[in-house]
Amino acid sequence: MTKRIATATTLPQATRRNFLKQAAATAALLAAARKLLPSGAYAATATPEVTAAKLGFIALTDAAALIIAKEKGLFEKHGMPDVEVLKQASWGATRDNLVLGGEANGIDGAHILTPMPYLMHTGKVTQNNQPLPMSIVARLNYDCQAISVAQEYAETGVGLDSSKLKEVFARKKAEGKEVKAAMTFPGGTHDLWIRYWLAAGGIDPDKDVSTIVVPPPQMVANMKVGNMDVFCVGEPWNEQLVNQGIGFTAATTGELWKGHPEKALGLRAEFIEKNPNAVKAILMAVMEAQQWCDAMENKEEMAGIIGKRQWMNVPTADIIGRLKGDINYGNGHTVTGTDLYMKFWKDGASYPFKSHDAWFLAENIRWGKFAPDTDIKALVDQVNREDLWREAAKELGVAAADIPASPSRGVETFFDGKIFDPENPSAYLDSLSIKASS
Missing domain, CATH: 3.40.190.10 (Periplasmic binding protein-like II)
Structure with a gap:
């Protein structure tokens, strides 16, 4: 005797309704999973050689x-x-x-x-x-790194064009003072961004300023006590600097090279x-x-997660703006909804x-x-x-x-x-x- 396998079309009406409800629920669950993790379900792959890294x-x-x-x-x-x-x-x-x-x-x-x-x-x-x-x-x-400048240079109007600092830096050096440009590692991205920006304005980063190395989380504190004139670092430290009123953003690196x-x-x-x-x-x-x-709808949650003590230990307010492309440069210039957010x-x-x-x-x-x-x-x-x-x-x-x-x-x-x-x-x-x- 041939055994029939129950399907949606052969099930009794009440059971069929349950089947369809379950199918709909499963589809909704998968759709939700796909929204959370756009790649969709994980396909089985070769077993990793180790479970740790x-x-x-x-x-x-x-x-x-x-x-x-x-x-x-x-x-x-x-x-x-x-x-x-x-x-x-x-x-x-x-x-x-x-x-x-x-x-x-x-x-x-x-x-x-x-x-x-x-x-x-x-x-x-x-x-x-x-x-x-x-x-x-x-x-x-x-994208979404930035070049920040100490508040004392706000009146120069310096921005994407660094040449507005050339004369004031030369004057400071003539007075026997050191002009310090901070970055995070010699030959690293922040070193290259600040060098490119200075050189494009006619300022030689090897002759006209002293480049110094400062770890990213220490940038704001060091500028607060006057240890540098300009710095280049990733977020959230430029946004935090502005929020604390210590300095301003001259340019974001996406303005130097969009989609870098x-x-x-x-x-x-x-x-x-x-x-x-x-x-x-x-x-x-x-x-x-x-x-x-x-995904833009995840930015608030993301800022809350990465700002936790064990990760960055930074308030969401110092993270979220530039994540969304909303930039307060700290010099009276504010833009919202730009495409300069981090990709x-x-x-x-x-x-x-x-x-x-x-x-x-x-x-x-x-x-x-x-x-x-x-x-x-x-x-x-x-x-x-x-x-x-x-x-x-x-x-x-x-x-x-x-x-x-x-x-x-x-x-x-x-x-x-x-x-x-x-x-x-x-x-x-x-x-x-x-x-x-x-």
């Missing part, structure tokens, strides 16, 4: 993807329940803990300034110049070699977190374009961190593992439209009209009048 972060808004992946259980969802997201005191501490490695009480990877893996990989910033093989496996964000790459997810190459499936799991968790962070996923923000890494290397050649004959393409190919990002994205079910067709975003244009063609970095360097060699 130690990832460092600095108290900056652009570490949000790692924090949210931890807080929302996304590492656990992808088979990595024991991932630790560990606060680092400075970028120097991040470097030192990466050199140690997770197995020696250091870290396996980190939220990191994009140029740092290159500087470490080549031994430029490590003890005894010992190279530490590093890889970039994802970008974490675009900023932080990366860097991993020790050894960790990748030993744990390829774990790396893929980490990437998928971070990608889902980036999509969640990018975590939109427009390829998660994908590590090789062309972007090429610009960072070119700028570090400009300022003497790398030799002029550095083979930029070869070095980028060693460190940039965009192939791992692509594998993880496909396994996660990321839409084809969200996976860049090329590792190059092409020619980039900066606020001062300079052009960077990743196929011809030398032409870009030749076009710059102020550089280390000058």
Whole structure:
């Protein structure tokens, strides 16, 4: 006798109604899950070799993807329940803990300034110049850093054009005083942004000012006591500075280069070699977190989460404005609803374009961190593992439209009209009048 399997069409009417209600409820649940985590349900993948990894972060808004992946259980969802997201005191501490490695009480990877893996990989910033093989496996964000200026310079009217500081800085130096420009790590993104901004206005960052290193969370306190004249750092510290009335924002970095790459997810190459499936799991968790962070309806919740004591220990009011593109520059200029907010996923923000890494290397050649004959393409190919990002994205079910067709975003244009063609970095360097060699 043939056994009939009950279906929606063969069930008794009352049971059928229950079946349809349950189906509708399930569909609603899946829809809600998709809204929370846009990539949708996790497809089974190869089991991670380990369940743990130690990832460092600095108290900056652009570490949000790692924090949210931890807080929302996304590492656990992808088979990595024991991932630790560990606060680092400075970028120097991040470097030192990466050199140690997770197995020696250091870290396996980190939220990191994009140029740092290159500087470490080549031994430029490590003890005894010992190279530490590093890889970039994802970008974490675009935009939303800023250049802040002490309140004493408000009357100069300085903004995107730094030349308004040239004369006042020269006068201060003539009086025997030091002009200090603070950034967060030599050769890092903030160092390069403030150098670019100063040089575009005719101020030589190697001759006309003294560059100093200050960890991001200490910027505001140091400007309050007069330890620097200008600084460049990520959020929320520029917004906090304005909220405390200590200084003002001259320019956001998105105004220097709209849609610029900023932080990366860097991993020790050894960790990748030993744990390829774990790396893929980490990437998928971070990608889902980036999509969640990018949704405007999640910004308030996100600011509340990352502002917690164990993460950034910062009030939501110091985080939320610039997350949404609402900027109080602190000099009487206020804008709302701009597109200068931090991007975590939109427009390829998660994908590590090789062309972007090429610009960072070119700028570090400009300022003497790398030799002029550095083979930029070869070095980028060693460190940039965009192939791992692509594998993880496909396994996660990321839409084809969200996976860049090329590792190059092409020619980039900066606020001062300079052009960077990743196929011809030398032409870009030749076009710059102020550089280390000058």
